[in-house]
Amino acid sequence: MKPALPSLAEAKARARDWRRQQADAGTPVTHSAALEHVAHALGFRDWNACAAMLGRQRAQRLALGARVAGRYLSQPFTARIIRATPAAGRPGWVRLELDLDQPVDVVTSTRFSNLRRRISGVIGPDGHSRERTSDGQPHLVIDPLAPDGDS
Missing domain, CATH: 2.30.30 (SH3 type barrels.)
Structure with a gap:
């Protein structure tokens, strides 16, 4: 069974958290790099594909x-x-x-x-x-x- 995808807001929160963790570890990253990281972790090729799917998911609910x-x-x-x-x-x-x-x-x-x-x-x-x-x-x-x- 596939794990449920997060909402778009949750995915963005994950990106903010990861970016903050990276900055605390002395490796600052851009916001767009954090979004791309989350998209890849969720199995998408890039943030645009991830955001589109999460948006459709909300519309389906x-x-x-x-x-x-x-x-x-x-x-x-x-x-x-x-x-x-x-x-x-x-x-x-x-x-x-x-x-x-x-x-x-x-x-x-x-x-x-x-x-x-x-x-x-x-x-x-x-x-x-x-x-x-x-x-x-x-x-x-x-x-x-x-x-x-x-x-």
Whole structure:
């Protein structure tokens, strides 16, 4: 049985750790050399191939029909994925379209509401979007899934 590949974020963390170890041992290496080292250790020809595979791996875990939980504009939700595609030119990033189990109100005003039943966004290897609300929270956060795939 093949060992499971790490996530893209875990692979990058391994590269940072290895680079730090090398520097502590008196052999500084570049960031790109550390990424290449991790890619070779995982059995890939180079970092680009490794990053592409790890990005596809994430997209496959977040596949059509999968159930997820998370927060959209700080509102908790559970949902089913109705579209998941790797984001072009951004290894490890996934474009998602979600059908929410219950609508979320994306307005903080008490005077009116704006309920959303479907949302879309792009999340990175760490599970959240690059876009932020005015208080610094990511627009979209996908929480890790339970081992059995339930949210």
